Amino acid sequence: MRMSALAEAAGLPVATVKFYLREGLLHPGVATSATQANYDDGHLRRLRLVRALTGSVGLSVQQARAVLELVDDPGDDLYATLGRAVSALPPAAAPPRDDADPYPRARAALDALGQVYDPDFAAVGQLEGALAAAEAAGMPITPERLAHYGRALTEIADYDLERMPQEPHAAVEYTVLGTALYEPVLLALRRLAHQDAAVRRLRDGD
Amino acid sequence: MRMSALAEAAGLPVATVKFYLREGLLHPGVATSATQANYDDGHLRRLRLVRALTGSVGLSVQQARAVLELVDDPGDDLYATLGRAVSALPPAAAPPRDDADPYPRARAALDALGQVYDPDFAAVGQLEGALAAAEAAGMPITPERLAHYGRALTEIADYDLERMPQEPHAAVEYTVLGTALYEPVLLALRRLAHQDAAVRRLRDGD
Helix, strand or coil: CCHHHHHHHHCCCHHHHHHHHHCCCCCCCEECCCCCEECCHHHHHHHHHHHHHHCCCCCCHHHHHHHHHHHHCCCCCHHHHHHHHHHCCCCCCCCCCCCCCCCHHHHHHHHHHCCCCCCCCHHHHHHHHHHHHHHHCCCCCCHHHHHHHHHHHHHHHHHHHHCCCCCHHHHHHHHHHHHHCHHHHHHHHHHHHHHHHHHHHHHHCC | CCHHHHHHHHCCCHHHHHHHHHCCCCCCCEECCCCCEECCHHHHHHHHHHHHHHCCCCCCHHHHHHHHHHHHCCCCCHHHHHHHHHHCCCCCCCCCCCCCCCCHHHHHHHHHHCCCCCCCCHHHHHHHHHHHHHHHCCCCCCHHHHHHHHHHHHHHHHHHHHCCCCCHHHHHHHHHHHHHCHHHHHHHHHHHHHHHHHHHHHHHCC
């Protein structure tokens, strides 16, 4: 298809598609003349990915490029690549304290859950910050609550991983989008599940 | 305790405590002289709440005041108050389209889950936006995934609600902090559960 058709299919202005091309976020089409090129479904798919990363997910062009490089070149160690790709997504974790044990709360929590983790993975610092904030507010996550949350999230994570494509490029793309785009879905669903549970409790109790 | 001791116990500068007093976020102490007052554990607890709302949660002073008014005066309909308090927390939902059916995806999802919900609750708009973003990126939430996520989040929500204090002021405070402060914990735990599941799958497969 021509660029105008590509832009329309992606729901983007032509100027935006040209910008992504110039920035290297979208690969060039196959030139059919000095001023025209052909684009295919691969380009459309990539545009949707770029739009999600720079739109809903809120990455800068530079941050999106770093994620796209991992999609394009997952390398030999898919596990490490998935970790790097997810670590490039918001929220940015606070830098670790210069300390022999920068993440004491996260480490204790993950040990209690019996989970394997890479201490360089950004989510470890995110967990540390979130646990510290709950503690400072006088509502620390109890071991019982941690175990309960951990079980429910392991069910979700197992479901997600079972559906991860085998092909490495697709696996990185699935992981990035499934992390960034499904997190807001999960949070909204929890708030709505609270409301549903509250109706059942408060109104049934009347 | 004196203000200096209160500030130290809360881990805040005295100037910040004075600012919260002036803004009405913290109730006055019991005056012991023209220039001194006594503060108690209720003040310390309130300071922790204010610090959480304006710090980790990221509310403005005005937004925090709106939440605190609901904590202080939960009124007769606790269910409606909890909904309003959670709706005052980020993320702000996009305003509904001026439409007979502004939240078609959220409505379909909640109907499929069999959940009761108030269409004015902000999380309905948040769910709509999150489902639309996933769809636009070419990774819509399938009915099977929705059912799976919904089950896991209902387990979490039931656990949360079982532990909600009976006393209305405490119930609002618990709901606000348990929503805002535990969401980042849940997201970090999901990312870490992914990593744990990926290790088990990818490395076991070697």
